[in-house]
Amino acid sequence: MTYADDAPVQSPSGRLPIVEVPGSDEETRELPAPEAANWRIGVDWDGDAEEFEELFLRFVGKVDTTKVTALTIGNWGSAYERDSSEAVRLLTEHAERLPALRTLYFGDISREEAEISWIQQSDVTPLLTAFPKLEQLDVRGGSGLVLRPVRHESLRELSIESGGLPAGVVRGIGESTFPALERLELWLGVSEYGGDATVADMEGILSGERLPALRHLGLQDSEIQDEIAAAVASAPVVARLETLALSMGALGDEGAEALLSGQPLTHLKRLDLHHHYLTDPMADRVRAAFAVFGVEVDLSDQEEPDDEWRYVAVSE
Structure with missing residues (x-):
């Protein structure tokens, strides 16, 4: 959906x-x-x-x-x-x-x-x-x-779209065992609408221990997108991904710098960062860094980096 x-x-x-x-x-x-x-x-x-x-x-x-x-x-x-x-x-x-x-x-x-x-x-x-x-x-x-911790042998795709995803749901997914799950997409939203998940709540997902088949991860639509990017930059699950989405949120230069200086992401087929707050120089750096490896990067929907109030794509 x-x-x-x-x-x-x-x-x-x-x-x-x-x-x-x-x-x-x-x-x-x-x-x-x-x-x-x-x-x-x-x-x-x-x-x-x-x-x-x-x-x-x-x-x-x-x-x-x-x-x-x-x-x-x-x-x-x-x-x-x-x-x-x-x-x-x-x-x-x-x-x-x-x-x-x-x-x-x-x-x-x-x-x-x-x-x-x-x-x-x-x-x-x-x-x-x-x-x-x-x-x-x-x-x-x-x-x-x-969504409480559960083991499910057959699930291949799980997507939750929200304007504010409760931390308990994020932890529940991270504590679940999904041996067949290939795609996981979460719209985390904002605290005003119940999106109270922190990076610590995502630990189970980022470790990837219970997600051996994961190939696409979307941690999107978040007001703490920079913190998420920094965590993803050293997350074990990333090494097995083919596509990664950190889009729709308040990603800025700090988060982009973390992605560039963290573990290599050059094995990815696609990196989705659309709806972001990167400055033009940083956006150029990101494009150049991944272009030589053939990684498709989506940097569309650039918002004004100097905005004091950064909004996510979907909240209310």
Whole structure:
């Protein structure tokens, strides 16, 4: 999911098109084969939990869910004030009816329905325990979000988009064991919206001990992006990465200098630093340092380095 782009979410595996689960007034609508769609379940922004449950039960009643591989959970009803626990309950209680589920987008809610920091999440750990064969989990919204340490053998991609990611979630991921995880992307956000994670909270992730297959790491959208860059510059996990994203945050010359003077990053295929506060001379140094090694560097969306107040790309 990409919050900045409200285009329909599509599963990377097969690029499955989004298909909305039909409501009670769409009985005659022809439906695709269960495995040919990324099924989306969501109600209007001002809907309620009862409407969502009714729609979910229609889904499991109308569709052969044993063949469904991709599922998108949209608004579970007034998501700006009602948390996601009922949506989690419905999914976990019907997990045995979704044995083929591999891709789950949880919280596909546009800013017209609720700003990202308004989305009320809950404990999503049961989604991982209930679906041991899940390969991709994308979550949007950090308010009230909980992810406890867990072991999951199949998960390959984990993404959490937020305007403020709680420190407990960051620690929970770092203390989890994901032997198959190849991509990890976290939008850390700002303290004003609950993004209270420090570099110390990222220690488990940066060590990489429980992430042996990791090839892409995104620690993004942070107001402490310079500190994160300094930690990444000596982090053991970096040596096995192919791509690294420290974008969308308040990265300045101090963080860029740490990247240049730390462990070599020349093995990377891509370094994403877009939305940054680097001065022109530092941006030129970064480009030159990586160009000779063929590393693609994204330094687009340069903000004014002298701004006293640096903002991240996504907060409220």
